[in-house]
Every structure is written in C-alpha cells, then in structure tokens.
Amino acid sequence: MTKTPAGTKHRIVIDWGTTNFRAYLIDNKGVTVDEVEAGSGIQHLSEGEYEPELLRLVGKWLKEHGALKIYALGMITSRNGWVEVPYVACPASLKDLSKGTIRKILSDGSEIIFLPGITNTGSFPYPDVMRGEETQIIGQVIQMKPDDESTIVLPGTHSKWAKVENGTIVQFQTFVTGELFALLTTHSFIAKVAKPSTQINVDAFELGARTATANKPQSNALPTLLFSARTGMLANQLSPADLQDYLSGALIGHEFQMALASGWVQPGGQVTILGNDGLNDRYARVAKLIGLKIAEMADDTALAGATAIAQELETLDQVA
Amino acid sequence: MTKTPAGTKHRIVIDWGTTNFRAYLIDNKGVTVDEVEAGSGIQHLSEGEYEPELLRLVGKWLKEHGALKIYALGMITSRNGWVEVPYVACPASLKDLSKGTIRKILSDGSEIIFLPGITNTGSFPYPDVMRGEETQIIGQVIQMKPDDESTIVLPGTHSKWAKVENGTIVQFQTFVTGELFALLTTHSFIAKVAKPSTQINVDAFELGARTATANKPQSNALPTLLFSARTGMLANQLSPADLQDYLSGALIGHEFQMALASGWVQPGGQVTILGNDGLNDRYARVAKLIGLKIAEMADDTALAGATAIAQELETLDQVA
Structure with a gap:
C-alpha cells in the first residue's frame, strides 16, 4: 500500500461516475478508514447541485477532520460533469496527470482537485479518450519496475487496451x-x-x-x-x-x-x-x-492511483 | 414480367413475415390485380390461428375465383411459423427450391405451397441461413443470362451477400x-x-x-x-x-x-x-x-421469384 507522507492530514478520494458516487476517507498513513456510496451519479444532477450533494455525502468527515483535500475522478470531470478538465495527451505519466488537474475551493474551505482524463491523439479517425481508467492504470504503474513494458487491459462497458512504457501511458484503444x-x-x-x-x-x-x-x-x-x-x-x-x-x-x-x-x-x-x-x-x-x-x-487500483497523484501534488505543493 | 402459362388459373402469393402479412392476387397473365396488407405477423399468432387468419384476409379472392393455389414465403415457413419447411442446401437453383416446398390442402380446397429457405453449410462456425431473401434472389436470377456470375447484396435488418453462378445460389453470408x-x-x-x-x-x-x-x-x-x-x-x-x-x-x-x-x-x-x-x-x-x-x-423481385417457383411447380405437376 502506498503511504501518505507523515504529518499530512487525512484526504478524501471520490470516484464520481455517470450512475454512482463513491467516496473514501484515507488517513495520514494511507489507510482507507471509511467509505460512502450513493446513487447520485452525474446523470441525476445539474449545475449548482454538485457541491451541495458532495458536502452532504462527506459532511460527517469534514465535520470531524475540518477542511480536507478532496481528489475527484470519473465522469464528474467531463463535459457533462461539474468541472470539465481537459484531457492530458499521451504519453502521460503520473507527473503529467498531476499537472493536468484543476482545483477549486469549496464553501467549507476544503480544496477539491479534479483529475484529468487522457487522450490518444494518434488514434484513427479521432483522438481516443479515457476518463477514470487512467487513474487505475497509474495505480498499477507505480507498482511496476521503471523499465517494465506492459499491455494493460481494463474490461468494462467501454473497455480499454493501453501500452505502458517507463512508467508512462504511451497509447490506448477503446x-x-x-x-x-x-x-x-x-x-x-x-x-x-x-x-x-x-x-x-x-x-x-x-x-x-x-x-x-x-x-x-x-x-x-x-x-x-x-x-x-x-x-x-x-x-x-x-x-x-x-x-x-x-x-x-x-x-x-x-x-x-x-x-x-x-x-x-x-x-x-x-x-x-x-x-x-x-x-x-x-x-x-x-x-x-x-x-x-x-x-x-x-481488483481495484483506482484508489492507489488517486493516492499516488495526491502525493505527487502534495510534494509539488511543498516544493512550490 | 414473367407470364403464367395460358389456361392456368389465378394464383395467390403471400409474404408472411414476423411483423407483417402481404398477399398478392395474380391473374392468368401474370399481372398483380389486387393486394392485401395486414399487421398479422407470425409473432401475433399461435398454432391453429394461421389458416383462419389467411382465409379471412384473402377470403374475397377465393369467393370470387374458387379454390386457388397459394404460394407462401417468409418466416411463416420457419420453426416459429405455421409449417416448418426444411432449408434447401446451397448450391440451390429454382428447381431445387421448387422441390423443397411443402403442400397442404386448406378447408376451402385451396392448396397452400410453403416455399423453403436455403442454408449455406460451408459457413463458419454453423450453417448460415436465409428464409424469404432466396425468393428475391431467384426473381433476379431469372432475369440474368444463364452464364452470368454475380454478387448479390440484400440490405436489411440481417443483410445478405450471395454469390450466383449459372442460375444457382452458390453460397451466402449474413x-x-x-x-x-x-x-x-x-x-x-x-x-x-x-x-x-x-x-x-x-x-x-x-x-x-x-x-x-x-x-x-x-x-x-x-x-x-x-x-x-x-x-x-x-x-x-x-x-x-x-x-x-x-x-x-x-x-x-x-x-x-x-x-x-x-x-x-x-x-x-x-x-x-x-x-x-x-x-x-x-x-x-x-x-x-x-x-x-x-x-x-x-426494388422488389420477391414476387417475380415466387411466380417463377409457381410456374416451375405447375410445369412439374403437368408433367407428372
């Protein structure tokens, strides 16, 4: 399990898709200490309803721990979601994904960080896209040796084949x-x-x-x-x-x-x-x-990927 | 237009599919003199309901002309229809299709002749099938020169590509x-x-x-x-x-x-x-x-095909 650097606070990771909402409270040792699941997928929400719904669903955690960093992935960052985060072009590394995030301060002082999807501009006839799966891939990549080359398959409604080289997502196909x-x-x-x-x-x-x-x-x-x-x-x-x-x-x-x-x-x-x-x-x-x-x-590497992006960003923030 | 041999009576061609019923009254010169269309597709009918429904829909023609020969094609001859007619295997000619028919005498003395579908036993992994389209193809084939070789395409819900050689349907794919x-x-x-x-x-x-x-x-x-x-x-x-x-x-x-x-x-x-x-x-x-x-x-060669099969059968009947 990836570890949160000592001294940092709890963080929240949310995976907010078309049909479902999932949130994880992760303590300062990188351990998931609580979870929330709800049917509040983005298809049921309109502009202006996202923040109240989020604060309602994870409110008890914010009450207990104060303002936290919230890392959001999934369709919530798409054109039909809360904040559209532009796709990061392949080849995309952990650092590229971290730099592609968009941040927003919520009414309670929490900072929400929206993670980007990635695009394969070499696809025919249009650039291929993924949004959410890249976090799963990154969760896998951080467990690989730097020079491991690998073909990663993510089964699903719209399944993805991706090529990883030197810790970077090189290209993919849906x-x-x-x-x-x-x-x-x-x-x-x-x-x-x-x-x-x-x-x-x-x-x-x-x-x-x-x-x-x-x-x-x-x-x-x-x-x-x-x-x-x-x-x-x-x-x-x-x-x-x-x-x-x-x-x-x-x-x-x-x-x-x-x-x-x-x-x-x-x-x-x-x-x-x-x-x-x-x-x-x-x-x-x-x-x-x-x-x-x-x-x-x-089974599930999305949380590991989101945690890795969180750590990367927090390291960058400390350096800045 | 193909001609009915002089002296023969009127005949009826019915195209009875999953969702629709169509019938054509064809006079002794081969001209379509009347048509009936209804929503009585086979999906709405059960065993024992086919004959009464048919006699109801074409009853006025039988009253006027007496008992007639009725040529039936389409899903009515399938496992889910009135009478299942086994598929004729490719290569299939007009003569092969004629020999593959099944006949039945109706309560008014009319004879109904169910036309077969065809099967391509060389298909992978299972023999491919068509039921109804082969009559369209035969309607086209009789207009071709005997040695014409042709690739025929029938667009549709389940479209078909067929190869015709020497007046015979050689093989096809769905x-x-x-x-x-x-x-x-x-x-x-x-x-x-x-x-x-x-x-x-x-x-x-x-x-x-x-x-x-x-x-x-x-x-x-x-x-x-x-x-x-x-x-x-x-x-x-x-x-x-x-x-x-x-x-x-x-x-x-x-x-x-x-x-x-x-x-x-x-x-x-x-x-x-x-x-x-x-x-x-x-x-x-x-x-x-x-x-x-x-x-x-x-545009529509099914009627020409059914008429050709009818003539072939009536010629065979006269010879016998």
Missing part, C-alpha cells in the same frame, strides 16, 4: 464490448431467445471465444459472428441457456482478436488485466485460451 | 448490420446524444463509410469504430445531427469492408443490390465510394 453485450442481450434477436445465466457457463463461453479467435473472415466480421448465436440454435448446437455466455465469449474473444490485429499484444505475449465490473475472470479465460500470459490481475 | 444500427440508435450511448435524422445527411453518411473502409486496425475492429461516434463529438468533428448518418455509413461501410475481406467481391468488381427497407440507395452510395460497379438495382 472497445465498446460491454455495451454491445448489454444491447444484444437486452433488446436484440438474441434477447428474445436467451435464458438469463446466473453463473458462467464455461463451455458456452469458451466456445464463443474460440469461434471469435479462429481468425476466419466470418468470425472477424462482427456482424456475421453475432449471427452465429442464431445459426447455432438452428443447428441445435446452442441452447437458450448457452446464448448469453456464448455471446459474452464471442464478444470478448473478438476484442482480443482485434487487439492482436492492432498490435497491442503479440501472439504468446503477456497482458495485465485490471479488474472492473467483475469481468477480469472472463478476460483472463480468453487470454489463456489464446496462449497469452497474464502478468498480473488486480 | 451481416446483422440493420439490427446493430437500430440497437445503437435506440438504446446506446449514441442514442442519448443523436438528433434523429429525417432525410439522409450525405456528408456524415459518407464520412462514416470512408472511416469504416479505410482498412486501419481501428476501423476494422467494429467495437472501436463505433466509439468514434463519441470521440468525433468530443473532437468537435461530429454534431448531434451527424451521428445517426455517420453511424449508418460506418456500419454499412464496415459490412462492405468485411465482405471484401471474405472475398464476396474483388476491389473494382461489381455488385447487384436488391432493394429492401429503403436501404438500397445507401448501399449503392458505399459501393460507389469504394470503387465498385453496380450491375443492377431492383
């Missing part, structure tokens, strides 16, 4: 895999037939992943690969209980197949999977299936 | 392009921002198509290509009024890109686009954009 899965299993021809699965059907999942990674024209074309959920039913090779996990395997397998085609990892190479939405186990299964090594699998 | 468009513009992150477009925004559409056919790893990976609708907004390169047509161009462009990768058409080659859902103009735009020739564009 795949809307999780959103496609949700759309297809909720609203499509697959949804009409699929029996919801409560626990993973490993055989069906791996069948989907193997199909997607077979490197045939019909599996590389996602709009054809998806139709195999129907043709597999008609051929009596898939049952309604298989469909959801077959589709999950096919979509995640397709993501790996396209990541290989994009050069994010070489055949036989290794990936680091950072946990998100409980999907890291599924991503690890596909990685193993196609012969990739898994360097690390970490 | 892309669920239209369904993905509907899902993304109704329920996804794109739906939240997009301003519905009433008429085609050609610039946005062609921008999407050009992006998808640029043959870059990021455009060939559909889950990344789709995210460009968001990054284009963030980069101020796309407006809410552009999003729907940008996405339409991107998805149809991706379908062409993957069809090229699958060998359905060679660069600089030609395609025949059969009309469906008003999409043939969009498909033709993409074909032209990437340098393909368009051999023909026909």
Whole structure:
C-alpha cells in the first residue's frame, strides 16, 4: 500500500461516475478508514447541485477532520460533469496527470482537485479518450519496475487496451464490448431467445471465444459472428441457456482478436488485466485460451492511483 | 414480367413475415390485380390461428375465383411459423427450391405451397441461413443470362451477400448490420446524444463509410469504430445531427469492408443490390465510394421469384 507522507492530514478520494458516487476517507498513513456510496451519479444532477450533494455525502468527515483535500475522478470531470478538465495527451505519466488537474475551493474551505482524463491523439479517425481508467492504470504503474513494458487491459462497458512504457501511458484503444453485450442481450434477436445465466457457463463461453479467435473472415466480421448465436440454435448446437455466455465469449474473444490485429499484444505475449465490473475472470479465460500470459490481475487500483497523484501534488505543493 | 402459362388459373402469393402479412392476387397473365396488407405477423399468432387468419384476409379472392393455389414465403415457413419447411442446401437453383416446398390442402380446397429457405453449410462456425431473401434472389436470377456470375447484396435488418453462378445460389453470408444500427440508435450511448435524422445527411453518411473502409486496425475492429461516434463529438468533428448518418455509413461501410475481406467481391468488381427497407440507395452510395460497379438495382423481385417457383411447380405437376 502506498503511504501518505507523515504529518499530512487525512484526504478524501471520490470516484464520481455517470450512475454512482463513491467516496473514501484515507488517513495520514494511507489507510482507507471509511467509505460512502450513493446513487447520485452525474446523470441525476445539474449545475449548482454538485457541491451541495458532495458536502452532504462527506459532511460527517469534514465535520470531524475540518477542511480536507478532496481528489475527484470519473465522469464528474467531463463535459457533462461539474468541472470539465481537459484531457492530458499521451504519453502521460503520473507527473503529467498531476499537472493536468484543476482545483477549486469549496464553501467549507476544503480544496477539491479534479483529475484529468487522457487522450490518444494518434488514434484513427479521432483522438481516443479515457476518463477514470487512467487513474487505475497509474495505480498499477507505480507498482511496476521503471523499465517494465506492459499491455494493460481494463474490461468494462467501454473497455480499454493501453501500452505502458517507463512508467508512462504511451497509447490506448477503446472497445465498446460491454455495451454491445448489454444491447444484444437486452433488446436484440438474441434477447428474445436467451435464458438469463446466473453463473458462467464455461463451455458456452469458451466456445464463443474460440469461434471469435479462429481468425476466419466470418468470425472477424462482427456482424456475421453475432449471427452465429442464431445459426447455432438452428443447428441445435446452442441452447437458450448457452446464448448469453456464448455471446459474452464471442464478444470478448473478438476484442482480443482485434487487439492482436492492432498490435497491442503479440501472439504468446503477456497482458495485465485490471479488474472492473467483475469481468477480469472472463478476460483472463480468453487470454489463456489464446496462449497469452497474464502478468498480473488486480481488483481495484483506482484508489492507489488517486493516492499516488495526491502525493505527487502534495510534494509539488511543498516544493512550490 | 414473367407470364403464367395460358389456361392456368389465378394464383395467390403471400409474404408472411414476423411483423407483417402481404398477399398478392395474380391473374392468368401474370399481372398483380389486387393486394392485401395486414399487421398479422407470425409473432401475433399461435398454432391453429394461421389458416383462419389467411382465409379471412384473402377470403374475397377465393369467393370470387374458387379454390386457388397459394404460394407462401417468409418466416411463416420457419420453426416459429405455421409449417416448418426444411432449408434447401446451397448450391440451390429454382428447381431445387421448387422441390423443397411443402403442400397442404386448406378447408376451402385451396392448396397452400410453403416455399423453403436455403442454408449455406460451408459457413463458419454453423450453417448460415436465409428464409424469404432466396425468393428475391431467384426473381433476379431469372432475369440474368444463364452464364452470368454475380454478387448479390440484400440490405436489411440481417443483410445478405450471395454469390450466383449459372442460375444457382452458390453460397451466402449474413451481416446483422440493420439490427446493430437500430440497437445503437435506440438504446446506446449514441442514442442519448443523436438528433434523429429525417432525410439522409450525405456528408456524415459518407464520412462514416470512408472511416469504416479505410482498412486501419481501428476501423476494422467494429467495437472501436463505433466509439468514434463519441470521440468525433468530443473532437468537435461530429454534431448531434451527424451521428445517426455517420453511424449508418460506418456500419454499412464496415459490412462492405468485411465482405471484401471474405472475398464476396474483388476491389473494382461489381455488385447487384436488391432493394429492401429503403436501404438500397445507401448501399449503392458505399459501393460507389469504394470503387465498385453496380450491375443492377431492383426494388422488389420477391414476387417475380415466387411466380417463377409457381410456374416451375405447375410445369412439374403437368408433367407428372
């Protein structure tokens, strides 16, 4: 665990997304001593409502400890959030992210520091973006040796593949895999037939992943690969209980197949999977299936990343 | 227009799909003399309800002309329809389709002939299928010279690419392009921002198509290509009024890109686009954009196909 320099006060880290709000009170030894979770995602709030809602949710901590530094990450720093923090361009290091923050003093005297997202300006056709995931990556990077080179995968609604070199996020790519899965299993021809699965059907999942990674024209074309959920039913090779996990395997397998085609990892190479939405186990299964090594699998590194940025900023403040 | 042999009676062709019912009364000269359309798609009906509903909808024709031959195509012949007609395997000719029909005598003495769908057993990972589109293709094929070789594209919810040689459907591939468009513009992150477009925004559409056919790893990976609708907004390169047509161009462009990768058409080659859902103009735009020739564009060939199958069967009946 990263340590807060002796003598500094408690700090608060908030992860404020589209649908949820999470806050962590971290003591002067770097230990999380309290947490708050609420459904006050930014989609439910308008301008002028953010500060009162924040002070309401973490008010007890501020009453107990006085004004604190509050580090905010997630969609709260987007165009649709409280304060839009411009993206920091890749290659982006811990220091670059720290310098890209925007600060604001709240009515109680607390200082809120909004963390930036990052952008990959080399992407086609438009610069790719992430906002929140970069803090998770930084949380992983600070645990790596300075010269470690690594491909990091963050599963999710909009999953990310990122390349890290010398402690710096060099470039990355977004795949809307999780959103496609949700759309297809909720609203499509697959949804009409699929029996919801409560626990993973490993055989069906791996069948989907193997199909997607077979490197045939019909599996590389996602709009054809998806139709195999129907043709597999008609051929009596898939049952309604298989469909959801077959589709999950096919979509995640397709993501790996396209990541290989994009050069994010070489055949036989290794990936680091950072946990998100409980999907890291599924991503690890596909990685193993196609012969990739898994360097690390970490559950939650966002807090470690935010803490590292906090320490960097507090060090800079002391120097200034 | 194909002609009914002299002396034969009127016939009825019905196109009975998941959501709609359409019937055509065709006179002994092959001319459509009356039509009926209704919302009685098979999704609204159960076993035992098909015959009464059919007799109700075309009853006035049977009263006027007596018992007739009724040729039925569409999802009515599927596992979820009235009578499941097994798929005929590719390569499939007019004669093969005729032999694959299933007949049934109705309570008024009319004979209903259910047309089969076709299956491409060489597809990966499962045999691909179509049910209804093959009748459209046959309607096109009978207008071609016997030795014409052609790639036929049928745009739609689940669009099809088919190869025709010597009057035979040799093989085909399904892309669920239209369904993905509907899902993304109704329920996804794109739906939240997009301003519905009433008429085609050609610039946005062609921008999407050009992006998808640029043959870059990021455009060939559909889950990344789709995210460009968001990054284009963030980069101020796309407006809410552009999003729907940008996405339409991107998805149809991706379908062409993957069809090229699958060998359905060679660069600089030609395609025949059969009309469906008003999409043939969009498909033709993409074909032209990437340098393909368009051999023909026909609006509705299903009736011609059904009539050809009817004539083939009636000739066989006379011979027998």
